[in-house]
Amino acid sequence: MADAKLEQKLERLLDRLEILLPKIEDEVDWSAAAFRWRRKQYLGMSYGVLEPIHRVALVDPDSIKNADQQKAALLRNTEQFVRGLPANNVLLTGARGTGKSSLIRACLKQFADQGLRLIEVDKEDLKDLIDIAQRIADRPEKFIVFCDDLSFEFGEGGYKALKAILDGSVASTGDNLLVYATSNRRHLMPEKMQDNLASSMDEDGELHPAETIEEKMSLSERFGLWLSFYPFSQKEYLAVAEGWTKHFGGEISDRWQTEALQFALQRGSRSGRVAYQFARDWAGRMHLETEHDN
Missing domain, CATH: 1.10.8 (Helicase, Ruva Protein; domain 3)
Incomplete structure (x- = not known):
């Protein structure tokens, strides 16, 4: 009898605690065309949520000028993705203000009605990429994780998480997620003259980059498609x-x-x-x- 009463008290306590806990999965509004990944604090706990963006600043692909080749390549890659065909993660690099971010938003305008969705992720939250992939794993839509102005310093947490996603880690991301990133840095990390001083040349004259350079290049090389943008005349x-x-x-x-x-x-x-x-x-x-x- 005493055990039964104790169980009832525990059940009531758990019911009260459940009310206080944040509902993560059920709160996602999947009707939105774009989302923003945010970490929130609740009762001393940190958790990530997909916040819907219902008013998206979409861009007409025809409004993007002086980037015809880059636009054609990105739209083609995105079309392959939404149609379930093989497609690549994309790195857009080059001069500021030349349409890199706008071109990604143009992809959403072009293919949103075909099931494309955009998830904006800050660089600081890239460490949550596996969590994001698991959150959308069973969804029928196709998701582009978009990180703008991406660059890293050595030792930052999101660096290894991004490498794992791009390379394919033990925890598979499925076939409904790609990463599109923009950066003003070609290799996403600072390049210093002293890094080149450690480079060596073998007896055949072949140049071998230093380990530091190899590490800096290793992340950008994991993007299957590179698109470069140049200053306007x-x-x-x-x-x-x-x-x-x-x-x-x-x-x-x-x-x-x-x-x-x-x-x-x-x-x-x-x-x-x-x-x-x-x-x-x-x-x-x-x-x-x-x-x-x-």
């Missing part, structure tokens, strides 16, 4: 700025080109991002001037 910059200016309803007047070039000079960069920012500024000012004149 003046002509390319103006073409992108003109396209965005028309998109925002601005007019191309006699002083438009001069101001577009001055804007880029002040920012110290001719890139798609700067062209977009100029177009917003120009179109907004022109609309405001028109309203004041009337």
Whole structure:
């Protein structure tokens, strides 16, 4: 009799504790097209959740200029992925503001209705990649884990986790997850002159990189597809700025080109991002001037 009462008390206690514990699996809203992985603290415990993003800043693939080859390659790889065909993890590297992140969001716009989903993960949370893979393992959708501006210093926790995912660890990630990452660093890690001093050459004249260089290259080499982006020429910059200016309803007047070039000079960069920012500024000012004149 005493044992039965004790069991009842334990059951009531467990029921109360269950109410306090966070519901992780049941809270995922799978109707969203994109998610953000976040770690939260609850009663002294840390756990990861997939937060749905219902208002996604999608990008039309046609709006991305001066990257036709890169765009074709990434869209083709993504189409292979959503159709269940072999596809590669992708590393997009190069100059800032040239459309790397926008191109990944363009993939979501192109293939969301075919089951593509995007999971944005901060570099600090890459150590949770195995947990993310397990969370989506039984889902019918195809998920791209997107990490923007990726770079590592030696000893960071997410480095080994990313290598394990890209290489294929004992815990399989299944066939519904790929990693798309952008970086301004070709090998994702800082490259120093002193690393090259330890390189050696054998008796046949073949160069053997130092172990430090080999380690730095080993992560980026695990991405099956590399796409490189380059700074815009003046002509390319103006073409992108003109396209965005028309998109925002601005007019191309006699002083438009001069101001577009001055804007880029002040920012110290001719890139798609700067062209977009100029177009917003120009179109907004022109609309405001028109309203004041009337």
